[in-house]
Structures are given as C-alpha cells and as structure tokens.
Amino acid sequence: MAGGTASGTTFGSCCTELKEAMSGEEFEPLITVGEDGVLYMSVGLVELDDEEPGMVDHPVFFCPFCSKRLQTPEEVRAKTEAADNDDDE
Numbered sequence: 001m002a003g004g005t006a007s008g009t010t011f012g013s014c015c016t017e018l019k020e021a022m023s024g025e026e027f028e029p030l031i032t033v034g035e036d037g038v039l040y041m042s043v044g045l046v047e048l049d050d051e052e053p054g055m056v057d058h059p060v061f062f063c064p065f066c067s068k069r070l071q072t073p074e075e076v077r078a079k080t081e082a083a084d085n086d087d088d089e
Helices: 016-023 073-088
Strands: 031-033 039-047 053-059
Touching: 016 031
Parallel strands: none
Antiparallel strands: 031 039, 039 053
C-alpha cells in the first residue's frame, strides 16, 4: 500500500504499530491508502442497495499510535481534487 505525504514520507514509516495495522496480512485493514494517495481510516458501515455494507472512510491526519502528523487538510484537499480532475478527463 504505497502512499505518502507531500514531503515524501511513506505512510506507516512513523511507527511499527501503524505499519502493522496497514499490512493486512492476517486481517482486512481499517487504515489504508486510497487510490487518491490519501490515508483513510474506516469509521463505520453504511447499508447499500446491493445488501453488502459499505465502509465509511475519513482521512487520518495524525497517527493513532504515535500522534505524528501524517497529512494536512490542505494535502488531502489537493489530492482529492486532483483525483476528481483525473476522473473528469
């Protein structure tokens, strides 16, 4: 799961706990890097029409384990806007 901040830091490099939580070797991780390069945490479930529950994701700004800043709201906004623009093309 590649991805990182504008400063080039890879998500999960701040501490072993986050790296392990993102690994998903023995479970489906709830902290992942989206296709837009933003680090997200699943915070809930929503019912969808096809009877499969969908995950509700929220950007993670600070590591939940060591409290290091991982991304800023401005970085998230820029990445999601760039992804939206790519989808429009």
